[in-house]
Amino acid sequence: MTDYMLQVKDLNKSLGKSHIIKNMSFELKRGEIYGFLGPNGSGKTTTIRMIVSLISPDSGEIIIDGKNINSNRKEALEKIGAVVEDPDLYGYLTGKQNLEHFARLSNKTISKERILEVATLVELEDALNKKVKSYSLGMKQRLGIAVSLLHQPTVLILDEPTNGLDPKGIRDLRVYLQRLAKENGMTLLVSSHQLSEIETLCDRAIVIKKGEVIDEISMKESNTNEQTFTVKIEARPITKAYEILKTLAPVKRDGSVVELEDQPFESIPSLISALMEENVMLYSVVYQNRLEEAYFNLTED
């Protein structure tokens, strides 16, 4: 059995005259959480919709847990759960009715216990008999996830799941998702605009631009490897700081902030001590997080 739970091979799609997905290929390993990153209009949602058979690709293959979505649609969809964009549910039905509604659309029988189990997993067991239109956005989002988990899929795809959630909602969601991956061995693909969110949630990130995969970044690598960062230092007097740092590395001045590009992680303490020795008052030292740096490097022209 293949170890890849989702394989996307040479996917192409044109809408009208624009070729929006170009030879897209990537693979997801079992039990890992993948971020799906890209600027607006880069084709994230289109790709996700092709994976779940809402849009048919012009060419290429999508294989979910060994099942091809084109030739074996039902079996493939049996393995996948997804929330595409908003968690669209029936507001005039209760949470329980929504779950039962989607349970009836599965090929296998989904028991009442299973419905209660997924509701408990997303902590909605007390709100099940309320109409969904009275739910908060976070509750709707969680119910959407519960709906997509009903049939025990091996791959879960979430499109912008943290949209409109408050910080607590985002943190709770992260805990659920990581638990699903760790405890149930589920493979997740999460698209988001929130780079920091992807960084804390995911194991790896697939970066796309203009319908092509341009890189896959691992989030697990430690800060000590050869990656470099842009370091921003706020200090006074700024001119003195600028003069000192100029001798150590190429610098840029931006108002009361000095910016140093392409600095290895290990050089940050030496920059700080150089300033301290000269009695420059240091207010802050920040480095752009890795994903953000990589993302902008990759997606900017």
Added chain:
Amino acid sequence: MIGIIYNEWLKSWYGRKTWLFSLVMLVFIAGAIALSLFTESAMQEPLDAATVAELSAYLFPVIVMIFGVVLIAGAIAGEFSNGTIKQLLIRPASRHSLLFGKWFGNLLLSILVLFITILLSTTLSVLIFNTETTSVTETFSLALEVTLYQIPTLVFYMALATLVAVLTKSTALTIVITFSPLFFSSVLQMFISQYEWAKWAVISHIEFLSNYYGTDLAIGNPPFENMWASLAFLLIHIIVILIVTHVVFKKRDVL
């Protein structure tokens, strides 16, 4: 399949407020009875139960038909506009069975509501009004016959609504476009009826009741001499409309 149809009934019942529509129909039935009682007292002679029942059987199917089209519009275009169609289409159920569940489920529901309405209004008529000239059995068969003659029209409009809903994905457009034949067909029929080809236009066949039930309602002559030929002609159109709808729905990219 039963699960899919059950789902559609559930959504029509709560989402399109079929329960409220049923209450409204009850009010209409009560209104029709009250109006008949009023007429009876004004005429100062007993009103035939058959007359009341037949009149109800002419009126109520039109109301149910309008509601049936609204159900289809909500079940298809409505799900497109509120986005729930995506959740439906990523389930391990074929698009054909989902669409079939929508039109067939709602058609079944409309026909059910229609017959309950007719049976109820006829029962009330024979209980309240004079049954001496026309017997109870005759009254029932008369009312059911008038209703049956309107079923082809109901099926045609609901099939047309399915097509328009899949094509436009807009609830309002579905309702307006589907009913344009209802409002214009009689005018159009009057204009084209002088031509020989008019009988091959489907619009001449939609009003099955006025074409073939008695002659007093007909605008000119019925399109075909044989009622069953007209019914088959209408049925072929319904099947073609539904096949086209299924093909479009199957192929459509949901963006």
